[in-house]
Amino acid sequence: MDVAIYMGVWGTYLILERKRINLHYFIWSLLLIFYLIAAIGYLVGFPDLTEWTEMWKINQSIFHPNFNLIPFQKIIDGSTLLNILFFIPLGVALPVMWPQFKRLPNTLLYGFLFSLTIEISQMFTFSRITDVNDLMMNTLGTLIGWLIVHYLFHWQAYADGQRMNRDYIIYPAIVMFCCFLI
Helix, strand or coil: CHHHHHHHHHHHHHHHCCCCCCHHHHHHHHHHHHHHHHHHHHHCCCCCHHHHHHHHHCCCCCCCCCEECCCCCCCCCHHHHHHHHHHHHHHHHHHHHCHHHHCHHHHHHHHHHHHHHHHHHHHHCCCCCEEHHHHHHHHHHHHHHHHHHHHHHCCCCCCHHHCCCCHHHHHHHHHHHHHHHC
16 A cells, blocks of 8 residues: 555656656656665655654654764674665666766765665664664665666666756655655
């Protein structure tokens, strides 16, 4: 049911914006939306209204800062590898869908800021830790994804008229908004 709501909001956005997109861009958009739903909605512990409502009912704060700000304090483990693998699809999708992400610095900055958004949001959940290692490994995953596209596949799904396309901001915002409400 959740996925249907996400897809409905995304479809409504496409209709309201009267987007003219090619089939490749549509397929990549669909894949990116599913990735974002899995990532934000189910894996990273994004805050939601239900959890906040429960916290308010028992007079608990919605702000639960739990930090690890010391890099590599623990030995690299399975979660480190998962953080890297988790962000590779983002590093692939960005340069495939938007020409400004053909440049590595743009892609790395986006991956870093997206990861930072997730880590900061975890301060507003009851059971998650904001971890500098996650931030670094997520950015590394974005780099690996960019390298895959840049050196191995050279995929492209954007059309010439899409230079000003800002869906890379809208798609995560839609998913985060839905995750919070659902």
